[in-house]
Amino acid sequence: YYSVKDYKAVNPEFGTMQDFKDLVNEAHGLGMYVILDWVANHSSWDNTWAVEHPEYYVKNDDGTFHSPFDWTDVIQFDYSKPAMRDSMTRALKFWIEEADIDGYRCDVAGMVPTDFWNDAVSQLKQIKPVFMLAEDEDNLSLLEEAFDMNYTWKLLHLMNDMAKGDKNAKDLWEYINWNNQTYSPEDYRMNFITNHDENSWNGTVKERMGDAAKAFAVLTYTIPGMPLIYSGQEAGNDKALRFFEKDTIDWSHIPYQDFYTKLNHLKEDNQALWNGLAGGNMVNISKTEDEKVFAFVRVKDDNKVVVIINFSPEESSFQPGNEAVIGIFNNVFINENVEIAKDTQFDLQPWSYIVLTN
Numbered sequence: 001y002y003s004v005k006d007y008k009a010v011n012p013e014f015g016t017m018q019d020f021k022d023l024v025n026e027a028h029g030l031g032m033y034v035i036l037d038w039v040a041n042h043s044s045w046d047n048t049w050a051v052e053h054p055e056y057y058v059k060n061d062d063g064t065f066h067s068p069f070d071w072t073d074v075i076q077f078d079y080s081k082p083a084m085r086d087s088m089t090r091a092l093k094f095w096i097e098e099a100d101i102d103g104y105r106c107d108v109a110g111m112v113p114t115d116f117w118n119d120a121v122s123q124l125k126q127i128k129p130v131f132m133l134a135e136d137e138d139n140l141s142l143l144e145e146a147f148d149m150n151y152t153w154k155l156l157h158l159m160n161d162m163a164k165g166d167k168n169a170k171d172l173w174e175y176i177n178w179n180n181q182t183y184s185p186e187d188y189r190m191n192f193i194t195n196h197d198e199n200s201w202n203g204t205v206k207e208r209m210g211d212a213a214k215a216f217a218v219l220t221y222t223i224p225g226m227p228l229i230y231s232g233q234e235a236g237n238d239k240a241l242r243f244f245e246k247d248t249i250d251w252s253h254i255p256y257q258d259f260y261t262k263l264n265h266l267k268e269d270n271q272a273l274w275n276g277l278a279g280g281n282m283v284n285i286s287k288t289e290d291e292k293v294f295a296f297v298r299v300k301d302d303n304k305v306v307v308i309i310n311f312s313p314e315e316s317s318f319q320p321g322n323e324a325v326i327g328i329f330n331n332v333f334i335n336e337n338v339e340i341a342k343d344t345q346f347d348l349q350p351w352s353y354i355v356l357t358n
Contacts, residue, residue, distance in 0.1 A: 149188035287321030
């Protein structure tokens with residue numbers, strides 16, 4: 001991972017440039033978009049630029065190439081060099097012009113100067129509209145101009161703590177309030193219960209979340225933000241994938257296919273759950289502060305979605321405390337109508353969830 005030898009070539013282990021173009025065209029034909037994972041902060045030691053343009057790189061005091069942190073398999077670029085910036089920008093433009101991709105997920109985006117991203121992305125947008133995802137959460141300047149979305153690492157860590165019993169639903173509301181105060185309504189936030197780093201280094205979904213995994217997946221789909229499905233998530237992959245070597249996922253059985261299909265349709269079909277300003281605000285519907293049950297409603301125009309999740313290993317009961325949710329709804333996961341009245345009580349099994357739409 002993240003040790004690039006040539007910024008304008010396809011790794012022959014995966015195929016040819018034509019193979020990649022065919023993949024992008026097929027995805028576009030299915031109504032999908034394709035973004036590439038881009039590493040702009042550092043390259044491999046055998047990158048062509050290390051030989052042809054050693055001045056593109058940060059040097060140690062003894063003149064040798066510099067590796068950031070303990071990442072000894074890579075060497076860091078020097079963004080004080082205009083020629084280096086120009087080469088990186090041309091490489092970013094290459095894949096849009098050559099293969100018609102739709103944007104980038106940018107590795108450790110905050111380690112690269114924001115003004116580079118602003119300039120580079122403005123040039124990309126002159127070619128076509130692009131979607132830019134920053135692997136970052138703390139550098140808010142990235143979202144001001146260049147990037148559309150960043151990561152919700154704080155939420156992931158909070159969910160891990162909730163699964164262990166160290167945090168609860170009240171802490172989750174504190175996070176939501178922090179998020180609303182920190183980010184603009186038009187900022188997209190990527191919600192996830194696992195990714196390549198978390199899986200390889202900190203544990204699988206089953207190891208970290210156990211029986212709570214589906215409840216947290218429902219959360220990532222229904223709070224503001226865009227959900228991520230990581231490789232093997234719908235197959236219930238329960239092994240740490242090798243980070244530096246090719247690894248395989250068992251696709252012979254996909255136990256969560258229907259679950260994630262329903263969540264995907266829920267997200268697409270309900271405008272209240274759409275991203276940024278297109279979606280509805282999130283309103284707490286609990287009568288009092290609740291450590292177990294996390295419940296809210298999102299409304300956009302005539303569309304209303306009610307979400308009730310028991311983030312506890314114990315049975316819980318819940319009565320909505322907001323008249324905005326009085327009415328008749330469809331329970332998404334069992335496809336039955338549910339009427340909410342002033343005195344309605346929901347009895348919830350451990351780590352269970354109810355999603356209602358009108």
